[in-house]
Amino acid sequence: MVATPICKALNPSKLLRIASLGATIKLKRAWGVFMRIAVLPVALCLSMVGLATGAAADAAIKKHIDIPAQNLGTALQQFAHERGIQVVYLSESVDSLKTRGAVGEFSADEVLKHLLNGTGMTYRYLNDRTVTIIPTGAGRDTEAPAPSQTPAGSRGTTKEAGKSSSQDFRVAQVAATDSSVDKSPHDEQASQKSPAKIEEIIVTAQKRAETVNKTPIAVTALDMEQLTNAGVVGMTDLPSNVPDLQVHTVGVDGYFGVTIRGISNLTYVPSGNPAVSTYVDGVYVDLPIGLANTVFDLGRIEILRGPQGTLYGRNSTGGNVNIETADPKNVFAAAADVSYGNYNDVLTHAMVNIPLTDTLAVRFALMNHRSDGYFDTEGTTGRNYGAADDWAARLTTLWKPTEQFKWRLSLEGSATRGTPGASIETGSDGLPLDGLSPYHQPVNSDPEPQNHIDNGTIRSRMEYAVTDSLTLTYVAGHQHLWQFYNWATSGQVGSPEDPAYQNFSSISSSSQTHEIDATYFSHKLTNVLGATYFKDSIVLDYHAVYPVIALSANEKNDDTNKTSWGIFDQSTYNLTDSLHLTAGVRYSHDHQSESQFTSIFCALSATPNLTVYDAQFLTETSPGCGAYPTAAGEGTWSKVTWKGGLDYDLNALTLLYGSVTSGYKQGGAQPGLPSTFAATFQPETVTNYEIGGKFRLLEDSLNVRVAGFYEQYTNIQTAYLISIPGFIGTATNNAGAAKIYGAELESEWNITAANHLKGFLTYLHAQYTDYRNAVDPRDSSTVIPSLAGNQLPNAPEISARMQYSHDFRLGNGGTLSPEVLTFWQSRSYTNALNVDVYKVPAYSKTGVRLKYTDPSGRWNIAAYGDNLENHAVRTGNYSGSGIVFSDFAPPRTYGLRLSFAY
Numbered sequence: 001m002v003a004t005p006i007c008k009a010l011n012p013s014k015l016l017r018i019a020s021l022g023a024t025i026k027l028k029r030a031w032g033v034f035m036r037i038a039v040l041p042v043a044l045c046l047s048m049v050g051l052a053t054g055a056a057a058d059a060a061i062k063k064h065i066d067i068p069a070q071n072l073g074t075a076l077q078q079f080a081h082e083r084g085i086q087v088v089y090l091s092e093s094v095d096s097l098k099t100r101g102a103v104g105e106f107s108a109d110e111v112l113k114h115l116l117n118g119t120g121m122t123y124r125y126l127n128d129r130t131v132t133i134i135p136t137g138a139g140r141d142t143e144a145p146a147p148s149q150t151p152a153g154s155r156g157t158t159k160e161a162g163k164s165s166s167q168d169f170r171v172a173q174v175a176a177t178d179s180s181v182d183k184s185p186h187d188e189q190a191s192q193k194s195p196a197k198i199e200e201i202i203v204t205a206q207k208r209a210e211t212v213n214k215t216p217i218a219v220t221a222l223d224m225e226q227l228t229n230a231g232v233v234g235m236t237d238l239p240s241n242v243p244d245l246q247v248h249t250v251g252v253d254g255y256f257g258v259t260i261r262g263i264s265n266l267t268y269v270p271s272g273n274p275a276v277s278t279y280v281d282g283v284y285v286d287l288p289i290g291l292a293n294t295v296f297d298l299g300r301i302e303i304l305r306g307p308q309g310t311l312y313g314r315n316s317t318g319g320n321v322n323i324e325t326a327d328p329k330n331v332f333a334a335a336a337d338v339s340y341g342n343y344n345d346v347l348t349h350a351m352v353n354i355p356l357t358d359t360l361a362v363r364f365a366l367m368n369h370r371s372d373g374y375f376d377t378e379g380t381t382g383r384n385y386g387a388a389d390d391w392a393a394r395l396t397t398l399w400k401p402t403e404q405f406k407w408r409l410s411l412e413g414s415a416t417r418g419t420p421g422a423s424i425e426t427g428s429d430g431l432p433l434d435g436l437s438p439y440h441q442p443v444n445s446d447p448e449p450q451n452h453i454d455n456g457t458i459r460s461r462m463e464y465a466v467t468d469s470l471t472l473t474y475v476a477g478h479q480h481l482w483q484f485y486n487w488a489t490s491g492q493v494g495s496p497e498d499p500a501y502q503n504f505s506s507i508s509s510s511s512q513t514h515e516i517d518a519t520y521f522s523h524k525l526t527n528v529l530g531a532t533y534f535k536d537s538i539v540l541d542y543h544a545v546y547p548v549i550a551l552s553a554n555e556k557n558d559d560t561n562k563t564s565w566g567i568f569d570q571s572t573y574n575l576t577d578s579l580h581l582t583a584g585v586r587y588s589h590d591h592q593s594e595s596q597f598t599s600i601f602c603a604l605s606a607t608p609n610l611t612v613y614d615a616q617f618l619t620e621t622s623p624g625c626g627a628y629p630t631a632a633g634e635g636t637w638s639k640v641t642w643k644g645g646l647d648y649d650l651n652a653l654t655l656l657y658g659s660v661t662s663g664y665k666q667g668g669a670q671p672g673l674p675s676t677f678a679a680t681f682q683p684e685t686v687t688n689y690e691i692g693g694k695f696r697l698l699e700d701s702l703n704v705r706v707a708g709f710y711e712q713y714t715n716i717q718t719a720y721l722i723s724i725p726g727f728i729g730t731a732t733n734n735a736g737a738a739k740i741y742g743a744e745l746e747s748e749w750n751i752t753a754a755n756h757l758k759g760f761l762t763y764l765h766a767q768y769t770d771y772r773n774a775v776d777p778r779d780s781s782t783v784i785p786s787l788a789g790n791q792l793p794n795a796p797e798i799s800a801r802m803q804y805s806h807d808f809r810l811g812n813g814g815t816l817s818p819e820v821l822t823f824w825q826s827r828s829y830t831n832a833l834n835v836d837v838y839k840v841p842a843y844s845k846t847g848v849r850l851k852y853t854d855p856s857g858r859w860n861i862a863a864y865g866d867n868l869e870n871h872a873v874r875t876g877n878y879s880g881s882g883i884v885f886s887d888f889a890p891p892r893t894y895g896l897r898l899s900f901a902y
Helices: 003-010 012-022 029-049 072-083 108-116 188-193 224-229
Strands: 063-067 086-090 102-106 121-127 130-135 169-172 219-223 245-250 255-260 276-280 283-285 298-305 319-325 333-341 345-355 360-371 388-399 405-418 424-426 450-465 470-488 502-521 525-546 551-574 579-594 597-603 625-630 633-651 654-665 684-697 702-724 727-750 755-770 772-775 783-786 798-806 815-825 843-853 859-866 874-880 883-888 893-901
Touching: 063 072, 063 108, 072 086, 072 108, 102 108, 108 121, 108 130, 219 224, 224 298, 245 883, 255 276, 283 470, 283 502, 702 874, 727 772
Parallel strands: 086 130, 245 874, 276 319
Antiparallel strands: 063 102, 086 169, 121 130, 219 298, 245 255, 276 283, 298 319, 333 345, 333 893, 345 360, 360 388, 388 405, 405 450, 424 883, 450 470, 470 502, 502 525, 525 551, 551 579, 551 597, 579 633, 597 625, 633 654, 654 684, 684 702, 702 727, 727 755, 755 798, 772 783, 798 815, 815 843, 843 859, 859 893, 874 883
């Protein structure tokens, strides 16, 4: 190369020492001329022979960057050091500017864009090791070459600004080789045979932006593409995609509960509280109803395993599910997809993103889902159970009027007009008692099945940068939810004209969430100080006929009010550049009250041929009826939860961590139960000890995350149905304690650019150590002296998942991508009473995909199949009157999906 003898003659090491001196001292005009003449040849020499850095920085490689808001020149120096890239700039153009910094996993181009955003400056590559910083809008006669792996369009087409000899150039550069940087770019053919680097997802699990591999907790993040590829169209599809996560359902109530590491909420009544908290865009969701309609146009879903009592507060003893919807962007974009599957299942999504101004962007998304339902009632009802007739729409705006302030506002509405899931009487083998398939069950038509949900939500997030180091955030949300549902049980021996239970229920909920956070960031310390407030008002009405116990019930205006507030603080202090200490504490205060109401119970013998519709008109003066008044009840609880942890960056690709965290789930009030049951139940608590490691290996093509944990779980809230002569209702009591420990291995591997493998393997030991005088939920009266040693519900000992795909490049430039994924888990139980009627035998589920993507990458068509084994897997149950009623996951499903994106 021509530059080589020039470099030898210039002696770059000496010139760099001069350049460094000139970069820190304001010099006279003559020195500025010398710097302009000397620095640029040095930069060129270094790019040719690598004498200064010893490494070729690949601008497309994503690395963790932690650059705080500060002076732009200082930030550029830090960027150059961490990325191994030289940055050349004029001091007079940069010294007076500020940057908001960049924290997260970014490529070099992305970091530069973050640092220069709003400064009036842009950048240009001289070569793959040297970047110049110049004013935005300056033209250039000839476009500068960019590194071979720099994303197209990511650099500016610029012209050298200012020719004055008085200008003072500065050079920021790395002092030593960074072994994490790829030293040689690959051409397209070679890259198909070489490992492709894994794109990591940015998460906010700790209320700050970090990659999954730099977050020192057990967290799994799935973006929208991964969710679609895995066949996740609702929250109930998550278990086979996330380690140690189970979803249990009571389909007739439209309820689903999440279990993480054996900690779950089994209370399916509105007055209950979850053990795994759910947040949508930072807004707490109390009732787990209608959430299936939120799985569209998402940024990601984050599943945090282990208690999250410090940052998220009450009701997170098991962990968190954080749903982040997609942000509006400052570019025009549109996308749509439609799928058609068996059971006449049609699912449609659409999205359009429009930048209205330089400071305002809007995003509109919608979904529609229709199906005939996979619980065929053989013509005994007007519609099958499990049918879908749903729509949802979301309008999101993002406004950035200044560099210091931004406001994200989301309006979302959804409507469900389908039918509930089936509630099927099952025997000791876990199958329907009538011997029929769970998916072919005649059901009594009184009442006709219906699941009607209206859900409206407003979510707001405002951020204001008070200073370069301090940001204030205010998150607020309001949700109004209304549901009514009708159903009858099936699976009983004999005619469907004799169901065990028939029910009509109505729920209305109005909730609000407020959170204020103050986030301080410096080179040494990150601190989040916050306060939260939550309130929910719930009204339950129901009327039902229970032929199995010859009783009917009518209950109105059962009001539940929940109020919660908390204050928290969590800090991470950098003891060294590699060793980080985290400590946090939170105080939570909770109040729950139940209003006075009266239940009407009637003997069916006095009201023959009573329909569910007619049951609502019964009063205490009706034949065979009596009033069961319930006094008001309430309870107040408070708790301090805390966290302590250390994490260590062994190198740029390896994070090791250890932590101790605590969690707390509030107690509850349950007035009106028979005198043998307590009027309140106590909070449950958990303390989790965890160690883990996160590794990026094989040139960033392999991600491995491991975690080991030990949890002490006490005062465990256990809910069950009470069905005794003259009364039917639900109750919760506190089991003593459980011991939980296990290990999780989660990995993604791009074997080559065309071969992709991912999966997980978990071991979970979750057993009661103290559970005395448990009540058998089948008859509500038999007392079991001890359940110590029994397995916690929904806690299989072993679970594993494997997903493999290959991309075939076709002659026309398109791609054909077959994929197979399989999930397996060992035996589990749906109840603390580990008997056969509650056993879920070990099972597997296998899915396949075959996707064709056109050469432009804008559209694709995919064929899919799930649960190819056609296993009938139980996902939940409830018991009463000596009967166990079970829910079942979908049978084999298959179809086609067409997608387009612009």
